[in-house]
Amino acid sequence: MTTDSIRRLNAADSDFDTQLQQLLAWESVADTRVEATVAEILQQVRTRGDAAVIEYTNRFDRRQLQSGSEFCLPQAALGAALERIPAAERQALEAAAERVRAYHQRQLQESWRYEESDGTVLGQQITPMERVGIYVPGGKASYPSSVLMNAIPAKVAGVDCVAMVVPAPDGQLNDLVLAAAAIAGVDQLYTIGGAQAVAALAYGTESVPQVDKIVGPGNIFVAAAKRAVFGRVAIDMIAGPSEILVICDGKTDPDWIAMDLLSQAEHDQQAQSILLSPDTAFLDAVEKSLSRLLDELPRREIAAQSLAGRGALIQVASIEEALALSNRIAPEHLEVSVEDPEQYLAQIRHAGAIFLGRHTAEALGDYCAGPNHVLPTSGTARFSSPLGVYDFQKRSSIIYCSPEGADKLGRVAGTLARGEGLEAHARSALYRVTE
Amino acid sequence: MTTDSIRRLNAADSDFDTQLQQLLAWESVADTRVEATVAEILQQVRTRGDAAVIEYTNRFDRRQLQSGSEFCLPQAALGAALERIPAAERQALEAAAERVRAYHQRQLQESWRYEESDGTVLGQQITPMERVGIYVPGGKASYPSSVLMNAIPAKVAGVDCVAMVVPAPDGQLNDLVLAAAAIAGVDQLYTIGGAQAVAALAYGTESVPQVDKIVGPGNIFVAAAKRAVFGRVAIDMIAGPSEILVICDGKTDPDWIAMDLLSQAEHDQQAQSILLSPDTAFLDAVEKSLSRLLDELPRREIAAQSLAGRGALIQVASIEEALALSNRIAPEHLEVSVEDPEQYLAQIRHAGAIFLGRHTAEALGDYCAGPNHVLPTSGTARFSSPLGVYDFQKRSSIIYCSPEGADKLGRVAGTLARGEGLEAHARSALYRVTE
Secondary structure, three states: OOHHHOEEEEOOOOOHHHHHHHHHOOOOOOOHHHHHHHHHHHHHHHHHOHHHHHHHHHHHOOOOOOOHHHHEEOHHHHHHHHHHOOHHHHHHHHHHHHHHHHHHHOOOOOOEEEEOOOOOEEEEEEEEOOEEEEEOOOHHHOOHHHHHHHHHHHHHHOOOEEEEEOOOHHHOOOHHHHHHHHHHOOOEEEOOOHHHHHHHHHHOOOOOOOOOEEEOOOOHHHHHHHHHHEOOEEEOOOOOOOEEEEEEOOOOOHHHHHHHHHHHHOOOOOOEEEEEEOOHHHHHHHHHHHHHHHOOOOOHHHHHHHHHHHOEEEEOOOHHHHHHHHHHHOOOEEEEEOOOHHHHHHHOOOOOEEEEOOOOOHHHHHHOOOOOOOOOOOOHHHOOOOOOHHHHEEEEEEEEOOHHHHHHHHHHHHHHHHHOOOHHHHHHHHOOOOO | OOHHHOEEEEOOOOOHHHHHHHHHOOOOOOOHHHHHHHHHHHHHHHHHOHHHHHHHHHHHOOOOOOOHHHHEEOHHHHHHHHHHOOHHHHHHHHHHHHHHHHHHHOOOOOOEEEEOOOOOEEEEEEEEOOEEEEEOOOHHHOOHHHHHHHHHHHHHHOOOEEEEEOOOHHHOOOHHHHHHHHHHOOOEEEOOOHHHHHHHHHHOOOOOOOOOEEEOOOOHHHHHHHHHHEOOEEEOOOOOOOEEEEEEOOOOOHHHHHHHHHHHHOOOOOOEEEEEEOOHHHHHHHHHHHHHHHOOOOOHHHHHHHHHHHOEEEEOOOHHHHHHHHHHHOOOEEEEEOOOHHHHHHHOOOOOEEEEOOOOOHHHHHHOOOOOOOOOOOOHHHOOOOOOHHHOEEEEEEEEOOHHHHHHHHHHHHHHHHHOOOHHHHHHHHOOOOO
16 A cells, blocks of 8 residues: 555645545435335235245345245254354453443433323333344344344343344354344344345234334345335434544554554445544654555455545644534544543534544444444434434323313413314313313 | 214224224325426435525415525514414413423433443433424414424424424415414524425525424425435434324213314324224214214314224223224324323333323324324334434444553454454454553
8 A cells, every 4th residue: 555545635725625525425326226126025025925035035145945934043043153152252242242231221211200280290101112123234244243233222122022134145144143143132033134134024924023123234225125114114324334533632653543544444445534633743654554554454455445535634723623523524433532532522513423532442332332333424423323222212292181281271272273273173172171 | 974984893803903904004105206206306406506496486386586585584574473473372372382392301311421440431422413404384284383393392402503494385474383483493494395495404505504304294295305315314204194092981071082083083184083992882972972073163074084084983892902902003192081091001002192081182282281293103103202302312422441441342342353354443452452
């Protein structure tokens, strides 16, 4: 990798805004052919159930399924995988799961009620969803950490049944993924994937129960299928490529920062790694570290393409300017690698996850710090949150009027209903008004 | 209206499940012509900004706009409307707003942090969205109560700028709607509507700032536009027709219950009103009340069509069976008109809003009880919540590792990252591990 293979920008340049916009530009391309294919798959599964799921699975995953029961993996298979994997990995998965569970417990929302002076009671009742589906990609992108991050919040929320789908191309499954499902407490596992798996979860089939929400990452067909069933079931956000924004005062080891940037870049070629620093010499040093460290990585080709295509080292005037820029970018991951980082927290308005201090590598958040690694990408941190327990709970309003409350409120409602021309609304309220 | 104009069902009938399914069947029809029209409007507004908004608005709303400034309504116009409306309506709007504000204040979420024994700090930071867009339909369906219900939660959340769009067909605006906007604290108001208004909010134009989330009801073009921009901005759920499910022990005045059913039915022909009771004589009495009361309503034709097409009086064996049925239906509005209704609260799993007791007309919730009237329809209460302050707040995870914490977590993350074949992740974590 040559030193010109990552973009260098300066926030003081007159055309910086344009350059930044170009750097961030990314949009999932709506592919009408993909959408048409997915619409057909959804329709087939909806009307023909298991039979359609089996046909697509045999075709796309090169399998020889004959019946729905063959793609239902028994719980014993999860336990067996957990026994098979190396002890070090099992311990690491269990340690990670424990921390993720502990953090997410704090997100649990509680029902509340209050009584007004006239005896009227108002409140909000929290209940978990009944059934949730988790999509886990197969093959090389099949990550046990994703199983933990998607399933544990649902289980903490109290979801009755967490159903997981994971494709098994050529019949192959990843033992670490199955072990993670066992640790996370996944209730049902189906070895199917693609749009047909999303359809099975959204509509239900003879073998797959219909779920209330579908979460988890997938390829373009999975994303299109989730978008198409949105409304019939809930979905999480459609994720874009992963990104990291690092703000550094120049006093962290440049190798550490370079490796943090590379850890995003190795995800895929579209991943984005950006460093902001007021220290020019530090930017130079990180650029050198990147060149050197890149060569040592097994995934160096992907990382090099990501850095060259979407990476940037940006000179800023100050940490404050960096924070302002960060709020414009609304990054998925924000590393604040500076002295006394907590002083800046109040200035951070939009970010999926915030990693404070020189010792907090973003990768810790990917696996085991506790917070979720499913985070809003592509600037959607402006309006979205990390996946959490709250994604699997829902609220019902409670209104319980005393006769006095009904009298008082009925008059107000009557007036407003007539203002809107809704006479039955008015009368329904006014029946409960005592003269 | 004849007595056979509302369906009578019995949960004990052998074909009841099928009948119930038919009764509930409703699905927004994806109309490809609408989608194509909307896609064109979105594209035009995205590329040509105000010019396109003006063209569509002049065409669809029969206006003669020449520049963007003409569809920006000054704050003074809101205040003037507030002065113009009758005092009774102003007082009712202000009373409703105060109660809605008080209830929603309780939904505010707070940031939290905790420190682990090794000094590592984990937390969740809550921040409001910056800009939110509220869609308010024009013409006859232009409801001041909707303005309050959509804008107040955003303001309580701390959103910097609440921008409202409302079409002004033939230049006409509803004073009550403008007055409600003044009371709710709407920051900016644009007299535009349709897919072009959604596009302006989603992409921004010279006159309309881009927002982070778009909420509020609209016609099929508005719904299609919201669905199309979902992901670029956040949206609320796409609403179906309004519904009420009443459970009654037979001891509430049948006229009250009939009027509650009619208050849903008068919304539109697709609205759904269902009563469940174990008391046959009471079902008969309500049926009679419906016939009689219907004739007195200005919107009797709409209500009659709604009752005949989608309404039902259902005989159940017990209140418990009624509650089980209600959980299957997951109604938008659930009225539990029985003695000591609170005893049943724990059995209610899925409902948008729960109205307890004989005195709590659903209409109170539409206007002034306090909880939101934007509620999940068509069974989506299985996975959705009322609109609330939480819809305008978002969360950022916080991770701040002590050197000891980074050491401990780095080892776990290193093992798991290598298990996933992500070497840069592993090294980034392991750099912070002290031997």
